[in-house]
Amino acid sequence: MEFATWSIVVGVLLILMALSGTVLSRLPLSTSMLYLGAGLAVSPLGLGLMSPTPHQHTLLLERLTEVVVLVSLFTAGLKLSPGLRDKRWLLPLRLAVTSMVVTVALVATAAWVGLGWPIGACILLGAILAPTDPVLASDVQVHQHNDRDRLRFSLTGEGGLNDGTAFPFVLLGLGLMGLHDLGSYGWRWLLVDTLWAASMGPVVGGLLGWAIGKLVLYLRREHKEAVGLDDFLAMGLVALSYGLAQFVHANGFLAVFAAGVALRYLEQSQTPRTSVSEAAAQAHADPDKSVADAVAVDPEHAPAYMAQAVLGFNEQIERIGEVAVVITIGALLWAVPWHSGAWWLVPLLFLLIRPAAVAIGLLQSPSTKSQRWLIGWFGIRGVGSIYYLMYAVNHGLPTQFVDPLVALTLAVVVTSIIVHGISVTPLMAAYERTMRRGRGRKR
Numbered sequence: 001m002e003f004a005t006w007s008i009v010v011g012v013l014l015i016l017m018a019l020s021g022t023v024l025s026r027l028p029l030s031t032s033m034l035y036l037g038a039g040l041a042v043s044p045l046g047l048g049l050m051s052p053t054p055h056q057h058t059l060l061l062e063r064l065t066e067v068v069v070l071v072s073l074f075t076a077g078l079k080l081s082p083g084l085r086d087k088r089w090l091l092p093l094r095l096a097v098t099s100m101v102v103t104v105a106l107v108a109t110a111a112w113v114g115l116g117w118p119i120g121a122c123i124l125l126g127a128i129l130a131p132t133d134p135v136l137a138s139d140v141q142v143h144q145h146n147d148r149d150r151l152r153f154s155l156t157g158e159g160g161l162n163d164g165t166a167f168p169f170v171l172l173g174l175g176l177m178g179l180h181d182l183g184s185y186g187w188r189w190l191l192v193d194t195l196w197a198a199s200m201g202p203v204v205g206g207l208l209g210w211a212i213g214k215l216v217l218y219l220r221r222e223h224k225e226a227v228g229l230d231d232f233l234a235m236g237l238v239a240l241s242y243g244l245a246q247f248v249h250a251n252g253f254l255a256v257f258a259a260g261v262a263l264r265y266l267e268q269s270q271t272p273r274t275s276v277s278e279a280a281a282q283a284h285a286d287p288d289k290s291v292a293d294a295v296a297v298d299p300e301h302a303p304a305y306m307a308q309a310v311l312g313f314n315e316q317i318e319r320i321g322e323v324a325v326v327i328t329i330g331a332l333l334w335a336v337p338w339h340s341g342a343w344w345l346v347p348l349l350f351l352l353i354r355p356a357a358v359a360i361g362l363l364q365s366p367s368t369k370s371q372r373w374l375i376g377w378f379g380i381r382g383v384g385s386i387y388y389l390m391y392a393v394n395h396g397l398p399t400q401f402v403d404p405l406v407a408l409t410l411a412v413v414v415t416s417i418i419v420h421g422i423s424v425t426p427l428m429a430a431y432e433r434t435m436r437r438g439r440g441r442k443r
Contacts, residue, residue, distance in 0.1 A: 030421030039330015053335040062390035068321035072134040076160035077260020092157025099361030103130040124173025131166040133382030134159035164254035168194040197251040205255030209262030230309035267307035341407030354379035
């Protein structure tokens with residue numbers, strides 16, 4: 001009956017979202033907040049239709065969150081079109097590296113001073129809470145691949161990169177607790193888990209995204225083949241990039257993100273005119289399959305059509321994954337050992353650590369004061385943190401740290417869903433008005 005219950009809950013929720021989506025977009029209310037409420041409603045805190053616990057099905061939760069993060073990373077990459085030489089990449093890189101390291105260090109220091117944990121557990125906590133989320137942050141990400149806004153581009157790029165840059169610190173924390181081989185004096189962690197993995201992940205994913213994209217375009221343009229099933233292309237490229245990266249001990253998250261970036265860049269480099277891209281998007285939405293197939297093999301429109309079709313499918317899968325994970329989070333809250341959480345860490349993370357890390361990471365950057373403030377505030381935490389938590393639990397995390405980490409991680413994620421969900425609509429609307437006024441004055 002539990003599967004039937006899940007089917008009813010998800011089915012009703014999806015239909016309600018389809019009927020009320022335009023209304024919700026105007027309210028200070030995110031879809032994740034509704035999913036969270038639905039999870040609470042079916043738990044013992046509500047109707048009692050299901051009663052999962054954080055200690056049940058940890059491997060299933062790890063795999064579910066892993067898949068959702070991978071799809072979201074690929075989607076984020078597809079939204080970003082500039083080449084690697086574009087200066088806009090500097091801001092997300094600084095956020096994903098400098099701000100990430102500062103966040104891990106500050107959270108670890110706070111846990112070491114305030115909780116008295118060993119250094120390995122402190123670093124693990126910092127790595128779990130440090131990455132921003134590419135799944136729940138869609139409202140502050142770029143909406144169009146040609147979006148030039150510095151704020152949206154930075155948050156999208158950071159969300160795509162920092163799930164990969166946080167993983168070495170998860171391994172470092174586990175290694176210091178004796179649960180991962182760091183090598184003598186940490187050489188294996190530094191050379192293999194960090195430098196090799198972080199450098200080869202983007203190489204593997206970028207080459208695959210470019211090569212497979214070129215192959216598909218060649219078959220479509222020259223032979224009128226490989227038309228349709230763009231959803232298979234999307235999921236196949238995600239799976240292949242991740243699997244091959246893992247096989248060569250590279251970072252799979254960075255590989256998947258790079259594959260999306262490479263596929264979009266391939267489209268942009270071969271579709272120079274905006275009008276062509278718009279025509280391909282219209283053909284993709286046309287219910288007449290013959291029209292879409294004709295555009296898909298057209299030498300001029302084929303790249304834009306391919307990218308648009310892949311992005312559209314991935315965004316749908318991403319939304320469905322968000323539903324599944326956030327409902328699960330809500331359904332778990334009844335059984336969380338809240339007494340073991342250090343609640344002072346939650347406001348400390350959002351109000352002090354995140355803004356400080358962003359300020360350090362973007363020091364002397366071309367971003368405006370308001371952009372830096374909004375980037376500091378929208379450090380949204382979500383599915384990525386749940387994945388790293390489950391990864392640690394499934395790799396032998398000592399029992400005495402499981403309950404505190406579960407309580408703290410879920411407290412941070414739930415707080416982020418609520419406070420960022422309430423603030424995103426009015427803050428982003430105010431930001432857009434400010435940017436429009438600025439552009440108007442320049443004219």
